[in-house]
Amino acid sequence: MAGAGTVAGAGSGPGAEVPAVQLDHVVRRFNDRPALDDISLTLGRGEIVGLIGRSGAGKSTLIRCLNGLDRPQAGRVVIDGTDISTLSEQALNPVRRRIGMIFQHFNLLSAKTVAENVALPLKIAGVARAARMKRVMELLDLVGLADKANAYPAQLSGGQKQRIGIARALAPEPLLLLSDEATSALDPETTQQILTLLKDVNRQLGLTILMITHEMEVVRQIAHRVLVLDAGRIVEEGPVAKVLASPQTDTTRSLLRGLSPVLPADLLAQIAPEGDQALIRVDVYGPDARRPLLAGVEAITGQPARLLHGGLNDVQGEPYGRLFLALGTADKDKLAAVVAKLKPETTAIEVLGYVPANV
Structure with a gap:
């Protein structure tokens, strides 16, 4: 993709051996019901990991704990070597800027242009206008929509909106990209385009990506590793091909239905x-x-x-x-x-x- 060489990556330099994310025995309960029940996981730098589970499995709570919007009652959430579990809101802000989010329904501001939407996190961070607009154009070039800088979200297709969402998430040069059902609202052809873009972003920028989804086909196409969440617990994990070849739990087998051959x-x-x-x-x-x-x-x-x-x-x-x-x-x-x-x-x-x- 043109312009990719001008966009800084996230997984290099001193301390690169530190995992991008580490959760140690994380517990989050609501009214004594465990949404996350003793969750431990590690995401290596530059890794694409799929997190799959049914509705209510705890996926949304896990995301909120990762970006600091929710606090666990036990355990540690460590982002790039920093335990964010007990940080103040002010201390959390620099860490949050290293976590990009892309959403199922894009969450673009309809009254702002494409360029203004992508620039928003940089504006909030106090980046000077000239510097942030330079960064915006680099990112629009990266996602193939440089010609849409002055368009408004209503003028874009669903796939174009998601590309803008990805550009906005990349604006502050994050270490971690959280994709929350980012392809669920898209048709199959557009989904394939977005997954290809995410693979390119991962390869070119060394970005760690956590794909939260209920669609195993999405995980099959993009992820290196898969985690299966059920009732707040990780019940299975491993290389995607290995889990596809021989799922060990009923939950995984149910989620894989249609991807693995079954007897007629x-x-x-x-x-x-x-x-x-x-x-x-x-x-x-x-x-x-x-x-x-x-x-x-x-x-x-x-x-x-x-x-x-x-x-x-x-x-x-x-x-x-x-x-x-x-x-x-x-x-x-x-x-x-x-x-x-x-x-x-x-x-x-x-x-x-x-x-x-x-x-």
Whole structure:
């Protein structure tokens, strides 16, 4: 993107080894109901992390604790090495300026031009007009809307409004960008454009991004790592591809519905405790996804294994997938040998039962 080289990054220099964000055993209750229940997490500099969860999981409370709008009753919220949990409002202001926010509904001021909206945080911070307008034009160039500087929000599409929201969030050169359901109000094509922009911003500026969303597809496209929040607790976390390949909790499996292959209903109905051939489910991630699994199975069973359903995909260049295999035999000793061989070579393996030979 033009002009990117003139926009300062956030994750370099002395102290770069300090995490951008660290939460230690954070608790926030409302009327004795825990919105956040012993939350601990770390966001490294330059990392894109997806935080997913259903409505009411605690995502909004977590954001408010990160930007200091809410205070935990226990634990620490550390931003760039500074514990903000007990800071006064005055002491919080410099830290807040290092945290950018982009919102689902853009939150642009309708009576101000695009340039004035982007300049607003700089004006509040007391930056001189000439310096802030220079910065504004750099950022509008970065998000591809330099020609809209004098337009008003009502003249923009939804995607353009979100680009302006991103430019405004970047204006004070933040360390951390919080994206709160930033693509939920956008159509799929515009969502893809905004995610591409955020990836470019992350790559060019070294910015740490926390994507708060209920859409796992958004996380799949952009995040390096995912955290799953349920009832105020982090119930699962890990590299996105690994969590997609083998979700460990019912909450995660529910949120992933539609992204991981599941057996068609007609095939599911034919599974029985006994039958002509064993049916197994194999989850693969990373190097496991590149192994010649079917050849290994046939060497044990003496029968060609058949792929009945499944598929492979990739996240950030890391492959993951789920395969449903009919082994061609119902011999329990051979089945045990197949499981023993594949278990160390796969992310997860499960015997689902038996199906007819003609399935």
